[in-house]
Amino acid sequence: MKQVKKLNTPRSNLFAWFVVLAAVLAYGGHARAGTVTLCVDKSSAAAPMDTRLAQAVARHEGATLALHRFDGAGDGDDGLGAKDFHRLAAQCDLVLGFPVDAGAHGAPMPGLHATRAYGHTGFVLVTPRGKGWTSLASLPAGSRVAVTYQTTPNIYLADHPKLAADVQLDDAATLKALQSRKDVAAMLWRPTVVSQLGERGLEQHYDMHELDESHARFDLVALYDDAHAEAAKAFEQAVAAMAASGELAQTLAPYAQPGAALTAVAGAKSAERRVFGAARTRHAADRRCAANARAGKSRKPARVPTLYTQAQADIGKAKFLENCSRCHGRDLGGMAGPALKGANFASAASHFHVGDIFTIVSQNMPATQPGSLPKDDYVEIMAFLLQENGYPAGSTALTFDQAKQSKVDFIYRGQ
The missing domain is CATH 1.10.760.10 (Cytochrome c-like domain)
Known part of the structure; x- marks a missing residue:
């Protein structure tokens, strides 16, 4: 799944998944009995990993795989919007490879549910092999660091004033700035680095280190709607079995690592909890509001700061x-x-x-x-x-x- 890179979340943010752009490609038909229909973003650098995961999950479920490849890039750089993902979730049992900021809380897509995290990836520091630079703090003072235009890693350098940002217009140019030795390091989405270096056969020349910065670490989840809660339960059980045998790590490498630990018991119950938990939370909130009203309690609205003239x-x-x-x-x-x-x-x-x-x-x-x-x-x-x-x-x-x-x-x- 293509990462959320722009701030209105991936071409970042953090952040292209949640913004408005093109309608998703039309997809017709319904899965027959014994078939699991999984959506994979063909525009994502991690598409090979997502495809392998889809095939492995279908095999563990003893089902026939119906793989729907959609274009997460949409008609521009900002990817698909919320309506597009709702449409995909209605047409497929699950939408694989959705990245969620590891520090975020709540639903990653309003109105949809997410499985437990099955993978972990994020932005990495890429340096020439053997330099020993494992973090931004370890780079020599005055180092130029290549970073892609409007991606989250731009904010990391604010906490490292001894370094200089070299902003490039796309990921290929960012990696090229490192390869040409114009810059001593680059910050990129891990699947992108794996994909581009792999295509050129250059993996052995560079080291990758996970960045310990805000909004750098992401969990991978599968999205689904209420109608596909049972499919989500079966998916979590299959992934739990793969995690236990070591197959999950092999399936995700080198794009990602296994995510939060899953067990068959937890997987069997978690989907149901997520589907109905929101309703229970709303009912509980309604009861609290009613109790507060009866007690004559009220809350003052939070003060919004004034920062400019x-x-x-x-x-x-x-x-x-x-x-x-x-x-x-x-x-x-x-x-x-x-x-x-x-x-x-x-x-x-x-x-x-x-x-x-x-x-x-x-x-x-x-x-x-x-x-x-x-x-x-x-x-x-x-x-x-x-x-x-x-x-x-x-x-x-x-x-x-x-x-x-x-x-x-x-x-x-x-x-």
Whole structure:
């Protein structure tokens, strides 16, 4: 499954899975008895791994495999939106290879369920073989690190000021910058590195190390809807058996490692718990609300911080229209680039801070010359983005350093 790389979650975010773009390819027909229908993203670097997993699961279930290959890239770089995944989940028993930030909580796709994590992957530091550089902190001061435009690893360098980011427009260019020795390291999605180096027969020349940074580690799950809860239960039981025998590790390598431990007992019960657990949670919440109302209790709404002035947002709007709207749309709804407004872009489940978003903006925009605008321009554009995502203006102006270091949660608050 293609990773969530853009912030409105993969071409990142973190984050292309949750944004609006093209409808999924039509798929007709229904699985006959004894057939398991599994969806695999053919555009993903990990498609060979997902296909092997689908074949192994069908074999363990004693079922015939109906493999539906869809294009997770959609009509652009942002991948499929929520409606597309709902359609896939209705047509297939499970949608394999969905990446979920290991630090996130809650449903990875509103209205759908997820199996227990069967795999673990994420962003890695790639260096020439034998250098001994296992983390960003271990790189020599002044090192240039290649990173792909608008991907999550851009935010990691904010915590490593001794390093310099070399932003490339795509993953191939990022890897090429490392191979040409222009840069001493690169940060990329592990399946992408495996796929591209494998195609060129260069695996033996480079080391990969999992990055110990925020939003770098991802779990792989399968998505399903209410109607396919029994299929999810059978899937978890099959994966548990594969994990116990060591087959799962072989099936996922080298793209990923086995995820959370599964047992047949846990797998048999977990799908049912997820399907009906949300309803029980809502009923419990309703009971608590009723009790609070009877007790005369009330909660004050959480205070939304004021981080910028109205003057900054007004100037920022003009600068956004001049420098950013060609890719992101005049209404921030997304075009060639992702949407920069709304619940999909600023999801609470993504756990991004204002500083994370600002680092991406200031290092990656505009696309033609990333990081080329004056600092004040980036601050004012950020003020406009905050305003458009529901943050009120205040009396104190935002500064570049404040924006970069801000740990305020970046969440769409409506307007």
